[in-house]
Amino acid sequence: MVITAELLTKIRLFGLLSPRTQRSIAEKAVLVQHPAHVDLYQQGDPPTALYILQSGQVKLYRQSKDKCQILALPTAGDCLGAESLPTGATSPYTATTITPVSAVMLPPDVLQSLMDEHSDFQEIFLRLLTERLKQFVTLVHDLAFRDVTSRLAMVLVARAESEGHLAAEGILFDRLLSQQEFADMVGTAREVVYRTFKHFEEDGLVQMTRESIIICDLNTLRRIAFQETR
Protein backbone atom coordinates (compact mmCIF):
# COMPACT_ATOMS: atom_id res chain seq x y z
CA MET A 1 0.00 0.00 0.00
CA VAL A 2 1.33 3.41 -0.98
CA ILE A 3 1.41 6.10 1.68
CA THR A 4 -0.25 9.24 0.39
CA ALA A 5 -0.45 12.77 1.77
CA GLU A 6 -4.21 12.16 1.93
CA LEU A 7 -3.69 9.21 4.30
CA LEU A 8 -1.55 11.41 6.53
CA THR A 9 -4.26 14.08 6.82
CA LYS A 10 -6.44 11.43 8.47
CA ILE A 11 -3.86 10.79 11.20
CA ARG A 12 -4.48 12.90 14.30
CA LEU A 13 -1.94 15.76 14.58
CA PHE A 14 -0.41 14.95 11.16
CA GLY A 15 -3.48 16.64 9.65
CA LEU A 16 -2.13 19.91 11.09
CA LEU A 17 1.03 19.72 8.97
CA SER A 18 1.46 21.81 5.83
CA PRO A 19 0.75 20.01 2.50
CA ARG A 20 4.49 20.34 1.68
CA THR A 21 5.50 18.55 4.91
CA GLN A 22 2.82 15.89 4.39
CA ARG A 23 4.14 15.21 0.87
CA SER A 24 7.66 14.97 2.21
CA ILE A 25 6.60 12.44 4.86
CA ALA A 26 4.57 10.43 2.32
CA GLU A 27 7.66 10.10 0.10
CA LYS A 28 9.86 8.79 2.90
CA ALA A 29 7.52 6.80 5.18
CA VAL A 30 7.20 3.02 4.95
CA LEU A 31 4.14 0.90 5.72
CA VAL A 32 5.14 -2.06 7.91
CA GLN A 33 3.20 -5.08 9.11
CA HIS A 34 4.11 -7.30 12.04
CA PRO A 35 2.51 -10.40 13.57
CA ALA A 36 1.56 -10.55 17.27
CA HIS A 37 4.27 -10.92 19.94
CA VAL A 38 7.10 -9.28 18.02
CA ASP A 39 9.39 -6.60 19.49
CA LEU A 40 9.27 -3.39 17.42
CA TYR A 41 12.21 -2.17 19.52
CA GLN A 42 13.76 -2.97 22.86
CA GLN A 43 14.69 -1.03 25.99
CA GLY A 44 18.34 -0.02 25.55
CA ASP A 45 18.21 0.12 21.74
CA PRO A 46 19.64 3.20 20.02
CA PRO A 47 17.01 5.84 19.08
CA THR A 48 14.26 4.04 17.21
CA ALA A 49 11.87 4.77 14.35
CA LEU A 50 8.54 6.54 14.88
CA TYR A 51 5.55 4.22 14.38
CA ILE A 52 2.05 5.54 13.66
CA LEU A 53 -0.29 2.62 14.32
CA GLN A 54 -2.92 2.01 11.63
CA SER A 55 -4.33 -1.13 13.24
CA GLY A 56 -3.57 -3.52 16.09
CA GLN A 57 -2.27 -3.00 19.61
CA VAL A 58 1.19 -2.72 21.18
CA LYS A 59 2.44 -2.75 24.77
CA LEU A 60 5.20 -0.44 25.98
CA TYR A 61 7.04 -1.76 29.03
CA ARG A 62 10.20 -1.67 31.10
CA GLN A 63 11.75 -4.87 32.27
CA SER A 64 14.58 -5.69 34.65
CA LYS A 65 15.24 -9.39 35.23
CA ASP A 66 11.88 -10.96 36.14
CA LYS A 67 10.12 -7.67 36.91
CA CYS A 68 8.00 -5.90 34.34
CA GLN A 69 6.00 -2.68 34.31
CA ILE A 70 3.65 -2.01 31.40
CA LEU A 71 3.61 1.73 30.74
CA ALA A 72 1.06 2.10 27.95
CA LEU A 73 -1.06 0.20 25.41
CA PRO A 74 -1.00 2.26 22.20
CA THR A 75 -3.69 1.39 19.69
CA ALA A 76 -4.75 2.48 16.15
CA GLY A 77 -4.09 6.20 15.65
CA ASP A 78 -1.43 6.38 18.38
CA CYS A 79 2.27 7.05 17.81
CA LEU A 80 5.17 5.36 19.54
CA GLY A 81 8.95 5.21 19.31
CA ALA A 82 11.72 7.75 18.69
CA GLU A 83 11.25 9.24 22.18
CA SER A 84 15.01 9.32 22.78
CA LEU A 85 15.94 10.71 19.36
CA PRO A 86 16.40 14.33 20.59
CA THR A 87 18.98 13.30 23.21
CA GLY A 88 20.55 10.39 21.35
CA ALA A 89 20.01 8.25 24.47
CA THR A 90 18.85 4.65 24.33
CA SER A 91 15.20 3.70 24.17
CA PRO A 92 13.65 3.91 27.67
CA TYR A 93 11.32 0.95 27.08
CA THR A 94 10.42 -2.02 24.88
CA ALA A 95 7.51 -2.04 22.40
CA THR A 96 5.98 -5.46 21.66
CA THR A 97 2.96 -6.18 19.46
CA ILE A 98 0.00 -7.78 21.27
CA THR A 99 -1.98 -8.39 18.07
CA PRO A 100 -0.97 -8.23 14.38
CA VAL A 101 -0.08 -4.63 13.67
CA SER A 102 0.21 -2.36 10.65
CA ALA A 103 1.94 0.97 11.02
CA VAL A 104 3.39 3.89 9.09
CA MET A 105 7.09 3.94 10.01
CA LEU A 106 9.56 6.81 9.85
CA PRO A 107 13.14 5.56 10.41
CA PRO A 108 15.41 7.66 12.69
CA ASP A 109 17.46 9.22 9.86
CA VAL A 110 14.27 10.22 8.01
CA LEU A 111 12.83 11.68 11.21
CA GLN A 112 15.97 13.69 11.78
CA SER A 113 15.91 15.12 8.24
CA LEU A 114 12.18 15.90 8.53
CA MET A 115 12.86 17.80 11.74
CA ASP A 116 15.77 19.68 10.19
CA GLU A 117 13.75 20.67 7.11
CA HIS A 118 10.21 21.19 8.44
CA SER A 119 9.67 23.26 11.58
CA ASP A 120 5.96 22.28 11.68
CA PHE A 121 6.97 18.61 11.90
CA GLN A 122 9.29 19.48 14.78
CA GLU A 123 6.37 21.00 16.66
CA ILE A 124 4.15 17.98 16.01
CA PHE A 125 6.90 15.69 17.30
CA LEU A 126 7.13 17.87 20.41
CA ARG A 127 3.38 17.44 20.90
CA LEU A 128 3.72 13.66 20.59
CA LEU A 129 6.39 13.67 23.29
CA THR A 130 4.19 15.91 25.44
CA GLU A 131 1.26 13.50 25.14
CA ARG A 132 3.39 10.54 26.22
CA LEU A 133 4.81 12.64 29.05
CA LYS A 134 1.30 13.47 30.24
CA GLN A 135 0.36 9.78 30.13
CA PHE A 136 3.39 8.85 32.26
CA VAL A 137 2.67 11.60 34.81
CA THR A 138 -0.81 10.07 35.24
CA LEU A 139 0.68 6.59 35.54
CA VAL A 140 3.09 7.76 38.25
CA HIS A 141 0.19 9.40 40.09
CA ASP A 142 -1.88 6.19 39.91
CA LEU A 143 0.99 3.97 41.04
CA ALA A 144 1.74 6.28 43.95
CA PHE A 145 -1.73 7.15 45.21
CA ARG A 146 -4.16 4.44 44.15
CA ASP A 147 -4.35 0.87 45.44
CA VAL A 148 -4.45 -2.20 43.20
CA THR A 149 -8.27 -2.32 43.15
CA SER A 150 -8.49 1.28 41.93
CA ARG A 151 -5.68 0.82 39.41
CA LEU A 152 -7.26 -2.31 37.92
CA ALA A 153 -10.63 -0.54 37.76
CA MET A 154 -8.87 2.37 36.02
CA VAL A 155 -7.39 0.06 33.37
CA LEU A 156 -10.80 -1.53 32.73
CA VAL A 157 -12.61 1.82 32.53
CA ALA A 158 -9.99 3.22 30.13
CA ARG A 159 -10.21 0.19 27.86
CA ALA A 160 -14.03 0.15 27.97
CA GLU A 161 -14.04 3.80 26.93
CA SER A 162 -11.49 3.45 24.14
CA GLU A 163 -12.15 -0.04 22.75
CA GLY A 164 -15.55 -1.12 24.09
CA HIS A 165 -18.81 -1.52 22.21
CA LEU A 166 -22.32 -1.96 23.56
CA ALA A 167 -23.52 -5.54 24.08
CA ALA A 168 -26.64 -6.91 25.81
CA GLU A 169 -24.94 -7.31 29.20
CA GLY A 170 -22.82 -4.16 29.12
CA ILE A 171 -19.72 -2.80 27.40
CA LEU A 172 -17.68 -5.51 25.74
CA PHE A 173 -14.04 -5.49 24.62
CA ASP A 174 -11.43 -8.09 23.69
CA ARG A 175 -9.50 -9.36 26.67
CA LEU A 176 -6.12 -9.31 24.83
CA LEU A 177 -4.03 -9.31 28.03
CA SER A 178 -3.19 -12.28 30.23
CA GLN A 179 -3.62 -11.98 34.01
CA GLN A 180 0.16 -11.58 34.27
CA GLU A 181 -0.01 -8.66 31.83
CA PHE A 182 -2.82 -7.05 33.83
CA ALA A 183 -0.58 -7.49 36.89
CA ASP A 184 2.33 -5.87 35.01
CA MET A 185 0.09 -2.92 34.16
CA VAL A 186 -1.10 -2.22 37.69
CA GLY A 187 2.20 -3.07 39.39
CA THR A 188 1.25 -6.13 41.44
CA ALA A 189 1.34 -9.95 41.45
CA ARG A 190 -0.81 -12.16 39.21
CA GLU A 191 -2.55 -13.71 42.25
CA VAL A 192 -3.69 -10.28 43.45
CA VAL A 193 -5.14 -9.49 40.02
CA TYR A 194 -6.93 -12.87 40.01
CA ARG A 195 -8.48 -12.12 43.44
CA THR A 196 -9.46 -8.57 42.46
CA PHE A 197 -11.14 -9.76 39.25
CA LYS A 198 -13.01 -12.37 41.36
CA HIS A 199 -14.32 -9.59 43.64
CA PHE A 200 -15.37 -7.49 40.65
CA GLU A 201 -17.25 -10.50 39.23
CA GLU A 202 -18.94 -11.33 42.57
CA ASP A 203 -20.06 -7.70 42.89
CA GLY A 204 -21.58 -7.84 39.41
CA LEU A 205 -19.23 -5.21 37.97
CA VAL A 206 -17.60 -7.31 35.25
CA GLN A 207 -17.96 -10.63 33.44
CA MET A 208 -14.85 -12.37 32.16
CA THR A 209 -14.37 -15.02 29.51
CA ARG A 210 -11.15 -16.30 27.96
CA GLU A 211 -11.67 -14.00 24.99
CA SER A 212 -13.45 -10.94 26.30
CA ILE A 213 -14.39 -8.71 29.22
CA ILE A 214 -17.84 -7.21 29.74
CA ILE A 215 -18.19 -4.15 31.97
CA CYS A 216 -21.64 -4.52 33.55
CA ASP A 217 -21.55 -1.48 35.84
CA LEU A 218 -19.28 1.20 34.41
CA ASN A 219 -20.36 3.90 36.88
CA THR A 220 -19.43 1.90 39.98
CA LEU A 221 -16.18 0.79 38.38
CA ARG A 222 -15.41 4.42 37.53
CA ARG A 223 -16.10 5.44 41.15
CA ILE A 224 -13.67 2.77 42.37
CA ALA A 225 -11.11 3.84 39.76
CA PHE A 226 -11.00 7.45 40.90
CA GLN A 227 -10.68 6.71 44.62
CA GLU A 228 -7.38 7.87 46.03
CA THR A 229 -6.80 5.42 48.80
CA ARG A 230 -3.33 6.43 49.90
Add this chain to the structure above:
Amino acid sequence: MVDRAPVRTSDLREIPAFHSLPDAQVSSVAALMVRRHFAPGQIIFMEGDKSGAMWFVFSGRVKIIKQSLNGRIQGLCLMDRGKCFGGCSLFDMDHNPATAQALTEVTLFILPEQAVGQMGENDPNLVKVLLHIYSQRLEHLARVSEVLGSWTVADRINDCLLTYINRSVQPPVVDLTHEKLASLSGTVREVVTRHLSLLEKEGVVHNTSGHIIILNPDALLPPCAAESR
Protein backbone atom coordinates in the same frame (compact mmCIF):
# COMPACT_ATOMS: atom_id res chain seq x y z
CA MET B 1 12.25 37.34 44.76
CA VAL B 2 12.99 38.82 41.32
CA ASP B 3 16.61 39.75 40.73
CA ARG B 4 17.14 42.64 38.31
CA ALA B 5 20.60 41.40 37.34
CA PRO B 6 20.35 40.20 33.73
CA VAL B 7 20.90 36.56 32.83
CA ARG B 8 24.31 36.44 31.15
CA THR B 9 25.06 34.37 28.06
CA SER B 10 27.88 32.69 29.98
CA ASP B 11 25.39 31.67 32.73
CA LEU B 12 23.10 30.09 30.17
CA ARG B 13 25.94 28.26 28.45
CA GLU B 14 26.31 26.19 31.63
CA ILE B 15 22.86 24.64 31.10
CA PRO B 16 23.19 21.45 28.98
CA ALA B 17 20.01 21.99 26.96
CA PHE B 18 21.59 25.16 25.46
CA HIS B 19 24.98 23.63 24.64
CA SER B 20 24.17 23.13 20.96
CA LEU B 21 22.68 26.60 20.36
CA PRO B 22 24.75 29.17 18.46
CA ASP B 23 26.03 32.14 20.54
CA ALA B 24 23.64 34.65 18.99
CA GLN B 25 20.65 32.50 19.92
CA VAL B 26 21.87 31.88 23.46
CA SER B 27 22.19 35.68 23.82
CA SER B 28 18.68 36.28 22.55
CA VAL B 29 17.25 33.62 24.90
CA ALA B 30 19.22 35.10 27.83
CA ALA B 31 17.80 38.54 27.07
CA LEU B 32 14.25 37.18 27.46
CA MET B 33 14.91 35.44 30.77
CA VAL B 34 14.25 36.66 34.30
CA ARG B 35 16.36 35.65 37.31
CA ARG B 36 14.49 34.73 40.53
CA HIS B 37 15.53 33.53 43.97
CA PHE B 38 13.55 31.23 46.25
CA ALA B 39 14.08 30.42 49.93
CA PRO B 40 14.15 26.80 51.18
CA GLY B 41 10.59 25.42 51.40
CA GLN B 42 9.12 28.14 49.18
CA ILE B 43 6.60 26.92 46.59
CA ILE B 44 7.62 27.83 43.03
CA PHE B 45 4.34 26.68 41.49
CA MET B 46 1.53 24.38 42.51
CA GLU B 47 0.08 21.29 40.84
CA GLY B 48 -2.99 22.47 38.93
CA ASP B 49 -1.67 26.03 38.35
CA LYS B 50 -0.98 27.38 34.91
CA SER B 51 2.73 28.03 35.16
CA GLY B 52 3.24 29.66 31.78
CA ALA B 53 7.02 29.42 31.83
CA MET B 54 10.03 27.12 31.65
CA TRP B 55 12.25 27.15 34.72
CA PHE B 56 16.00 26.44 34.61
CA VAL B 57 17.94 25.74 37.82
CA PHE B 58 21.07 27.92 37.97
CA SER B 59 21.92 27.00 41.56
CA GLY B 60 20.35 25.06 44.43
CA ARG B 61 17.87 22.21 44.41
CA VAL B 62 14.17 22.00 43.58
CA LYS B 63 11.90 19.07 44.33
CA ILE B 64 9.03 18.10 42.06
CA ILE B 65 6.17 16.50 43.99
CA LYS B 66 2.64 15.28 43.54
CA GLN B 67 0.06 15.25 46.29
CA SER B 68 -2.90 12.88 46.65
CA LEU B 69 -6.37 14.01 47.72
CA ASN B 70 -5.59 12.40 51.08
CA GLY B 71 -2.53 14.58 51.51
CA ARG B 72 0.13 11.97 50.81
CA ILE B 73 3.12 13.44 48.99
CA GLN B 74 5.01 11.57 46.29
CA GLY B 75 8.33 13.00 45.19
CA LEU B 76 8.96 12.61 41.47
CA CYS B 77 12.50 13.93 41.31
CA LEU B 78 15.00 16.51 42.48
CA MET B 79 16.15 19.13 40.00
CA ASP B 80 19.60 20.59 40.48
CA ARG B 81 21.94 22.88 38.54
CA GLY B 82 21.31 22.82 34.79
CA LYS B 83 17.96 20.99 34.93
CA CYS B 84 14.73 22.33 33.49
CA PHE B 85 11.16 21.92 34.71
CA GLY B 86 7.71 23.42 34.07
CA GLY B 87 6.61 24.51 30.63
CA CYS B 88 3.92 21.83 30.44
CA SER B 89 1.17 24.36 29.87
CA LEU B 90 2.93 25.56 26.73
CA PHE B 91 1.96 22.44 24.82
CA ASP B 92 -1.47 20.92 25.43
CA MET B 93 -1.22 20.58 29.21
CA ASP B 94 -3.53 23.20 30.65
CA HIS B 95 -2.23 22.84 34.19
CA ASN B 96 1.00 21.89 35.90
CA PRO B 97 0.91 18.16 36.56
CA ALA B 98 3.06 18.55 39.69
CA THR B 99 4.22 21.04 42.32
CA ALA B 100 7.73 22.56 42.40
CA GLN B 101 9.21 23.54 45.76
CA ALA B 102 12.65 24.94 46.64
CA LEU B 103 14.58 22.45 48.75
CA THR B 104 17.53 24.81 49.34
CA GLU B 105 18.28 28.43 48.46
CA VAL B 106 17.55 28.40 44.74
CA THR B 107 18.31 30.69 41.80
CA LEU B 108 16.18 30.05 38.72
CA PHE B 109 16.18 31.47 35.21
CA ILE B 110 12.64 31.84 33.90
CA LEU B 111 11.76 31.80 30.22
CA PRO B 112 8.19 33.19 29.95
CA GLU B 113 5.58 31.32 27.94
CA GLN B 114 5.04 34.19 25.54
CA ALA B 115 8.73 34.30 24.67
CA VAL B 116 8.87 30.52 24.17
CA GLY B 117 5.80 30.67 21.90
CA GLN B 118 7.28 33.43 19.75
CA MET B 119 10.69 31.84 19.50
CA GLY B 120 9.24 28.38 18.87
CA GLU B 121 7.55 29.64 15.72
CA ASN B 122 10.65 31.35 14.35
CA ASP B 123 13.44 29.35 15.82
CA PRO B 124 13.69 25.61 15.15
CA ASN B 125 16.78 25.50 17.36
CA LEU B 126 14.70 26.42 20.39
CA VAL B 127 12.23 23.64 19.60
CA LYS B 128 15.26 21.32 19.54
CA VAL B 129 16.10 22.52 23.04
CA LEU B 130 12.57 21.71 24.18
CA LEU B 131 12.65 18.30 22.48
CA HIS B 132 15.86 17.54 24.36
CA ILE B 133 14.30 18.54 27.70
CA TYR B 134 11.06 16.63 27.10
CA SER B 135 12.86 13.52 25.92
CA GLN B 136 14.95 13.47 29.11
CA ARG B 137 11.85 13.96 31.23
CA LEU B 138 10.06 11.11 29.47
CA GLU B 139 12.93 8.75 30.14
CA HIS B 140 12.93 9.77 33.78
CA LEU B 141 9.18 9.21 34.20
CA ALA B 142 9.37 5.80 32.51
CA ARG B 143 11.95 4.84 35.10
CA VAL B 144 9.91 6.27 38.01
CA SER B 145 6.91 4.22 36.82
CA GLU B 146 8.98 1.05 36.77
CA VAL B 147 10.38 1.72 40.22
CA LEU B 148 6.96 2.49 41.74
CA GLY B 149 5.20 -0.36 39.97
CA SER B 150 7.50 -3.31 40.23
CA TRP B 151 10.23 -2.71 42.83
CA THR B 152 10.01 -3.49 46.53
CA VAL B 153 10.02 -0.61 49.04
CA ALA B 154 13.56 -1.56 50.16
CA ASP B 155 14.75 -1.48 46.51
CA ARG B 156 13.15 1.93 46.08
CA ILE B 157 14.78 3.43 49.17
CA ASN B 158 18.17 2.00 48.18
CA ASP B 159 17.74 3.36 44.66
CA CYS B 160 16.93 6.84 46.04
CA LEU B 161 20.04 6.75 48.23
CA LEU B 162 22.16 5.93 45.16
CA THR B 163 20.40 8.51 42.98
CA TYR B 164 20.97 11.37 45.42
CA ILE B 165 24.39 10.33 46.76
CA ASN B 166 27.00 13.09 46.96
CA ARG B 167 30.29 11.44 46.01
CA SER B 168 32.31 14.66 46.13
CA VAL B 169 32.96 14.05 49.84
CA GLN B 170 34.49 10.97 51.46
CA PRO B 171 32.73 8.91 52.65
CA PRO B 172 29.83 9.84 50.34
CA VAL B 173 26.67 11.25 51.93
CA VAL B 174 22.99 11.70 51.12
CA ASP B 175 21.65 15.06 52.34
CA LEU B 176 17.99 14.11 52.61
CA THR B 177 15.81 13.77 55.69
CA HIS B 178 13.94 10.49 56.27
CA GLU B 179 10.73 12.36 55.42
CA LYS B 180 12.04 13.49 52.01
CA LEU B 181 13.51 10.08 51.30
CA ALA B 182 10.09 8.57 52.07
CA SER B 183 8.38 10.98 49.71
CA LEU B 184 10.84 10.25 46.90
CA SER B 185 10.58 6.48 47.28
CA GLY B 186 6.79 6.35 47.65
CA THR B 187 6.53 5.21 51.25
CA VAL B 188 6.18 6.68 54.76
CA ARG B 189 8.91 8.03 57.08
CA GLU B 190 8.59 5.15 59.58
CA VAL B 191 9.39 2.58 56.87
CA VAL B 192 12.46 4.57 55.77
CA THR B 193 13.70 4.87 59.37
CA ARG B 194 13.22 1.13 59.93
CA HIS B 195 15.02 0.27 56.69
CA LEU B 196 17.93 2.64 57.42
CA SER B 197 18.32 1.11 60.91
CA LEU B 198 18.58 -2.28 59.25
CA LEU B 199 21.19 -0.96 56.80
CA GLU B 200 23.11 0.60 59.71
CA LYS B 201 23.22 -2.75 61.52
CA GLU B 202 24.63 -4.30 58.34
CA GLY B 203 27.31 -1.58 58.17
CA VAL B 204 25.99 -0.18 54.87
CA VAL B 205 25.09 3.33 56.12
CA HIS B 206 25.60 5.49 59.17
CA ASN B 207 22.71 7.76 60.19
CA THR B 208 23.59 11.19 61.56
CA SER B 209 21.31 14.15 62.07
CA GLY B 210 20.48 15.74 58.70
CA HIS B 211 22.36 13.31 56.49
CA ILE B 212 23.11 9.68 55.82
CA ILE B 213 26.71 8.54 55.40
CA ILE B 214 27.05 5.79 52.81
CA LEU B 215 29.70 3.30 53.89
CA ASN B 216 29.11 0.63 51.24
CA PRO B 217 27.35 1.95 48.10
CA ASP B 218 27.60 -1.39 46.27
CA ALA B 219 25.43 -3.07 48.91
CA LEU B 220 22.60 -0.68 47.98
CA LEU B 221 22.34 -1.84 44.37
CA PRO B 222 19.07 -3.79 44.12
CA PRO B 223 19.52 -6.91 41.92
CA CYS B 224 17.19 -5.45 39.31
CA ALA B 225 18.81 -1.98 39.38
CA ALA B 226 22.22 -3.00 38.18
CA GLU B 227 21.17 -3.36 34.55
CA SER B 228 18.92 -0.33 34.40
CA ARG B 229 21.27 2.14 36.03
